[in-house]
Amino acid sequence: MSALPRKSRYSAWSLLREGLRGQGGWTPAWRDHDPEPAYDVVVIGGGGHGLATAYYLARTHGIRRVAVLEKGWIGGGNTGRNTTIIRSNYFNPQSAALYDLSVRLYEGLSRELNYNIMFSQRGIMEVAHTDAELESMARAANAMRISGIDIELVSRQATLALAPLLDASPHCRWPVRGALVQRRGGTARHDAVAWGYARAADSLGVHIIQGCEVQGFEIEAGRVVGVRTNRGNIRAERIGMAVAGNSSVMAEMAGFTLPLQSYTLQAMVSEPLKPCLDTVVMSTSNGVYVSQSDKGEMVIGGNLDRSPSYAQRGSFRVTQSVLATLVEMFPAFATLKLMRQWGGTVDTSPDNSPLIGPSPLPGLYLNCGWGTGGFKAIPAGGTVFAQLLATGRHHELSAAFDLSRFATGELIDESHAGVQH
Amino acid sequence: MQIFPCPSCGDRPDAEFRYGGDARKSRPGRDCSDAEWAHYMHQRANTRGEALELWQHAAGCGRWIEIRRDTANHAVVATEPMTR
Ligand SMILES: Cc1cc2nc3c(=O)[nH]c(=O)nc-3n(C[C@H](O)[C@H](O)[C@H](O)COP(=O)(O)OP(=O)(O)OC[C@H]3O[C@@H](n4cnc5c(N)ncnc54)[C@H](O)[C@@H]3O)c2cc1C
Numbered sequence: 474m475s476a477l478p479r480k481s482r483y484s485a486w487s488l489l490r491e492g493l494r495g496q497g498g499w500t501p502a503w504r505d506h507d508p509e510p511a512y513d514v515v516v517i518g519g520g521g522h523g524l525a526t527a528y529y530l531a532r533t534h535g536i537r538r539v540a541v542l543e544k545g546w547i548g549g550g551n552t553g554r555n556t557t558i559i560r561s562n563y564f565n566p567q568s569a570a571l572y573d574l575s576v577r578l579y580e581g582l583s584r585e586l587n588y589n590i591m592f593s594q595r596g597i598m599e600v601a602h603t604d605a606e607l608e609s610m611a612r613a614a615n616a617m618r619i620s621g622i623d624i625e626l627v628s629r630q631a632t633l634a635l636a637p638l639l640d641a642s643p644h645c646r647w648p649v650r651g652a653l654v655q656r657r658g659g660t661a662r663h664d665a666v667a668w669g670y671a672r673a674a675d676s677l678g679v680h681i682i683q684g685c686e687v688q689g690f691e692i693e694a695g696r697v698v699g700v701r702t703n704r705g706n707i708r709a710e711r712i713g714m715a716v717a718g719n720s721s722v723m724a725e726m727a728g729f730t731l732p733l734q735s736y737t738l739q740a741m742v743s744e745p746l747k748p749c750l751d752t753v754v755m756s757t758s759n760g761v762y763v764s765q766s767d768k769g770e771m772v773i774g775g776n777l778d779r780s781p782s783y784a785q786r787g788s789f790r791v792t793q794s795v796l797a798t799l800v801e802m803f804p805a806f807a808t809l810k811l812m813r814q815w816g817g818t819v820d821t822s823p824d825n826s827p828l829i830g831p832s833p834l835p836g837l838y839l840n841c842g843w844g845t846g847g848f849k850a851i852p853a854g855g856t857v858f859a860q861l862l863a864t865g866r867h868h869e870l871s872a873a874f875d876l877s878r879f880a881t882g883e884l885i886d887e888s889h890a891g892v893q894h
Numbered sequence: 895m896q897i898f899p900c901p902s903c904g905d906r907p908d909a910e911f912r913y914g915g916d917a918r919k920s921r922p923g924r925d926c927s928d929a930e931w932a933h934y935m936h937q938r939a940n941t942r943g944e945a946l947e948l949w950q951h952a953a954g955c956g957r958w959i960e961i962r963r964d965t966a967n968h969a970v971v972a973t974e975p976m977t978r
Contacts, residue, residue: 721940732936735965780913783942783966790895790909823936879936880929 481676482587502668503675508682508707512540514862515700515709517687517723519543521552521663521848522715522840524670524681525855526862528586531677533856534863539679540709541671542702544686548667551717552848554817556740556774558753558764558894559849560597560658562617562624565885567873568826569620571853574870576657578852588669590661591767597658597753598627598635600802601650606757610653625654636754638803646801647756660753660764660772666851689726690837697727697836713838713862715854718783718818720841729833731841732879733820737778738845739787741795741814743806745769754802755894761798762894763806771806773799774894777821777845787816819844824884825893829857830867830875838862839876845893896968900951901959901975914948917960917976942966948976 481500491498514530516523519541530536541547561573583589601607610626617624632652633641639649671681682704691699691706699708716723718735745768755762760776775795778787792814800807822828822842827850832839840858843850857871867875878884896908916939922930939945942965949961962971 719942721938722942730937730939732938734938734940735942780908780963780968781940781945781947781965782968784968786968788896880932882932 483589502672503681506540506680506682508540508542508685508702508704509680510706511699511708512680513538513710515539515707515712516541516862517700517712517714518550518716519547519667519671519681519683520550520715520717521548521666521670521851522717522843522854522858523713524667524674525851526713526715526840526858527679527681528670528674528677529855529859530863531674531679534859536863537678539674540707541674541679541681542685542687542700542707543681543683546683547671547681548664551817551819552667552851553663554740554815555663555848556762556764556772556894557660557663557848558597558658558755558762558846559592559661560655561849562597562613562622562653562655562658563887564613564616565826565887566620567870567885568887569617569622571857571870571874572850573620573622574856575850575853578856579661579849580657582666582669582852586669586673588665588672590665590669592659592661593767594657594659595752595764596635596654596656597755598632598652598654599755599757600632600639600647600652602647602756602758604650607650610651610757614653623655623657625656627652627654635752636750638749638805639754640802640804647759647798658753660766662767663848666848670851670855687723687726690834692834695835697834711836711838711862711865713840713858714832715840715858717841717843717847718820720820720839724832727832727834727837731828731839732823732876733828733842734781735783735818735820736780737782737784737787737816738774738819739778739791739795739814739816740772740774741792742766742770742772742812743809744812746771746809749805756798756802759798760893761795761802763799763803770812771809776893777819778816783818785816785818787814821845823879825887826885827854827874828876829854829871830861830877831865832876896970898949898961898970899973900954900957901973902955902957903951906951906954910951910953911949912952914950914958917946917948944971
C-alpha cells in the first residue's frame with residue numbers, strides 16, 4: 474500500500490532494531506527543499522489540505538513535480554490548532570457524501586501513510602437539552618440516514634451511559650434529553666495527519682518548502698503562470714491555494730474577492746487526568762464541546778469569537794463563557810486547571826460549506842471555506858482537489874461546492890446544524 | 895474585554911456592541927443584474943488590516959456607528975456616527 478521505500482518504513486521491526494542500535498538510524502520524515510524555478514503544480518499552504526493534495530497528486534495522478542509552499546512551518550495553521558473532531562453527520566446529501574468519504578479514508582490512513590495518525594473512533598454525540606432540540610435532531614437524523622450516514626438518536630438514559638459525568642441532576646442548567654450519536658466518529662492526532670501526509674508526499678518526490686511565503690501572482694495573458702515568493706518566483710502549470718483563514722488576502726493578490734469572512738476560533742486544554750470521557754460530547758444549543766486526548770487533557774472548544782479577525786487570538790470573554798458552560802454540563806471538571814488556550818483564523822462561508830473549484834483567475838484553483846470544521850475533511854479535500862489540479866475538472870463530489878453556487882443560489886446550507894466542528 | 899468608544903455614550907465595553915458588516919458596502923439598486931446582486935449578497939472584502947466596519951451599540955444607545963478597526967491586532971483606530 475505505502476509509497477515508502479522498504480528501508481524507511483516504520484514497523485515493529487524498525488522500532489526494535491533502532492531500540493537495540495541506540496536510535497541512530499532514523500532518517501528525517503521529510504526533506505527541506507529550496508524552491509526550483511518551475512513545477513507542474515504548486516500548492517500554496519502546508520496545512521492538512523495542501524499536504525494531502527500534494528500526496529494524492531503524486532500518488533493517484535502520477536504528477537511528481539509538485540511543490541507545497543508554506544510561509545511558516547507545515548501544520549502550523551489551523552491544522553495544528555484544531556480540536557480534531559472527525560464525523561460525517563452532515564445534513565445535505567452533497568456534504569454527507571464528501572465528509573463520509575473523508576471518514577472512510579481516515580479509517581485506512583495510518584496504514585496507507587505508514588504513519589500512526591491515532592484515529593480513535595470513540596464516537597461523537599451531540600446532546601439535546603430540550604424536547605424541541607430532540608425533535609429537530611430526529612429530522613436531521615432522518616435526512617442523514619437517507620444519505621447513508623450511520624447516525625442514531627439515543628435516549629437520555631443511553632446518553633448518560635455514554636457520558637456518565639454529564640450533569641443529570643433534576644435542576645441542572647443543561648438538562649440531558651437525548652443525543653445524536655455517530656459511532657464511527659472520533660478524533661485523530663492533528664500533527665500526525667500533517668506530518669504523515671508530508672512524509673508520504675516527500676517520498677513520492679513532492680517538494681515541501683517551508684518558510685516560503687506567496688506574496689503575489691505572475692499573470693500572463695489573463696492566466697496565472699506562477700507565484701512571487703520571498704524566495705523567488707516559481708512558475709507552475711496549475712496553482713492550488715489551501716490557505717484557510719488567509720484565503721481572502723490571497724484572493725486580493727490575485728484580483729478577486731471571495732464569499733468568506735475570517736474569524737477567530739479558540740480552543741483550550743486542561744491539565745491531564747486519568748481516563749474519564751471516552752467519547753466526544755458536543756452541546757447543540759450552547760456550542761461547547763469536549764473530548765479527552767490520549768495524554769489525558771480535556772480538549773475544549775466552543776463558538777466563534779464575534780468580530781472578524783486575523784489575530785489568531787481569542788478574547789477572554791469567549792474563553793470564560795465556554796468554560797462556565799462546560800462546568801455547568803460537567804460539574805466534575807470545575808476543579809481542573811487550564812493549561813493552554815489558543816486561537817486560529819478560520820474562513821467561514823455564507824452556507825458553512827467549503828469552496829472548491831476554479832477561481833475567477835484562470836490557472837488558480839481554490840480549496841477553502843472549511844471554516845470551523847475542515848480537519849475531518851482533509852483526506853477527502855486532498856482527494857478532490859488533487860483531481861481538480863491534475864485534470865482541471867471537478868471530482869464528482871466537489872462539483873456542488875463550486876464557487877458558482879453563490880450566483881445560482883444552490884447553497885449547501887449546513888448552518889442550521891448548531892454544531893460546527 | 896476591549897473598550898469601544900461610542901460617539902454618543904463614550905467609552906463602553908465591547909460586549910455592548912454588535913458587529914453589523916462592512917461599512918463600505920452599499921446595496922445595489924432594484925435594476926441591478928443577478929451577478930451584482932449575488933456579489934452584494936455573498937462577497938466580502940474580509941480585509942486583513944484596517945477595515946471600516948458597521949457596529950451597533952446594541953446594549954447602549956442603540957445607534958449604528960462606523961468603527962475603523964485593525965483586524966490583525968483588534969486595535970480600534972477611530973469611531974464615527976454612521977454617515978449614511
Ligand atoms: C480552534 C479550532 C478548532 C477546530 N476544531 C475542528 C474540529 O474539531 N474538527 C474539524 O474538522 N475542524 C476543526 N477546525 C477547523 C480546521 O482546523 C480547519 O478547517 C483545517 O485545519 C483547515 O486546513 P487547511 O489545510 O485548509 O488550513 P491550515 O491548516 O490553516 O493551513 C493553511 C496554511 O497556509 C499557510 N499560508 C497562509 N498564507 C500563506 C502564504 N501567503 N504563503 C504560503 N503559505 C501560506 C498558513 O501558514 C497555513 O499553514 C478547528 C479550527 C480551529 C482554529
